[in-house]
Amino acid sequence: MKVHFPVELLPWGRTVDVEAGTALADVLFPLGVEFPCGGRGKCRGCRVKLLHGALDPTPEEQRLLSAAALAEGWRLSCRHQVHGPLKLELAQWETAILQDESPFHFVPQEGLGIAVDVGTTTLAAQLVDLETGNVLAVRTSLNPQARHGADIMSRVEYALAPEGAQTLTRLIREHLGGMVTDLLGEAGAPPERLRRIALVGNTVMHHLFGGLNLAPLAQFPFEPATDGTLVFNPSCLGWNLPDSVEVAFLPCLGGFVGSDILAGLLATGLPQQEKLSLLVDLGTNGEMVLGNTQGFVCASTAAGPAFEGARITCGMRAAAGAISAVTASRGALECHTLGGLPPRGICGSGLVDAVAAALDLKWIAPSGRLTCGTTLPLTPSLHLSQQDVRELQLAKGAIAAGIHLLLGQAGAELSSLHRIWLAGAFGNYISRASARRIGLLPFPPEKVIPAGNTALRGAKLALFDWKSVLAGYPTLRHLGRHVSLHECPGFADIYGEAMIFPAA
């Protein structure tokens, strides 16, 4: 007979019944807990606090967690299995996934379509009535591949191990197939009414969904094996839909710049702008496009996970209890948390604010050196370390250098930029003034526009222009040029300079 144990999870207050010997990661991942290093015991991102039960510290925990943290009960959930009843407090909480509710122009057509934003961390899908443009159902979820690495490079690393790519391809296809079924079920729509499904995502997501070889993306010149539209019929994906349904993953723009950015071009209309505009998706993999009606240049840059709160001492995702905004008030930092809850950690927008405020207080020098002591206190129990500030410098330096180099490629100046769209969740929440203060986005805040989930909006627009999808958007892609930033002259120097914080 199989033995089961109760595992109580706080703050949810939920108890799950778990078979003895089950990996804690297998229990927690479906509940929304992320494993930033893919469960390799390297990052501390999956830590949980043991409130009751026994989990003996492992060698990795003794290396990564302080004696005090271990004594308090902190453990790395990726290192343990369930061998008795447990009560755990999660360091990560559920977070909202950005979808899209903005109006758009379309030509009415028959039937239904599904638009999917395949993000590295999250998935968002909408069922759309092609006659009315109405969204009939929405599904969001964590990307099931995320347990094998939070960022795209660790996903590539996992994919290159034996069986890795097949596992990741199977996971995403199965999961999205389930989301499609759920969407139709929620709307009470017969599958026969479904005409097409448009998927967008970065180049790694494109390759993994398509079952393509990722090796070319892992070595110089880091260009994709195939960058065109991938077209499938549902049966070859294992999806239980009529074979008349067309499934297409939109084409990439080059390198790590994927169809999420192509969709961003459709959503913002950047190629139709007379004046020079910039679209930036701030994330672990920062993607950016600069252009106007004359054409565009695009690039991606490895910013690291600081904007998502990862690899920061007290970092967490933008979820309840995360410090999301920080101001300098009467010579001290004042922290505001999501949900107004007691602070449990800091997310990307809070980190940018905290460093901006600390620069104003002169607690951080332009070089990034802490001048207020060995740590930067946020609350009585939370602080930023020197290394945390360095992580943010790496991230903001990568984005700022990318923008600088793209402007150079276009023969333009910062001041000639008319408008900057910030795509994605982080772009929605970040303070534009703080982003300017730390030199991340060196523009007047009024020029910067949070643009929401442009990838999902673009995928919806693609449902109404299926001819272009199947043809691979030749006209649009012909207007653009992918730039390998690391091959640009002076890249290292420009990156080094961009890591410095502006003087007040």
Ligand code: FES
């Ligand atoms: S240490 Fe567990 S996921 Fe990184």
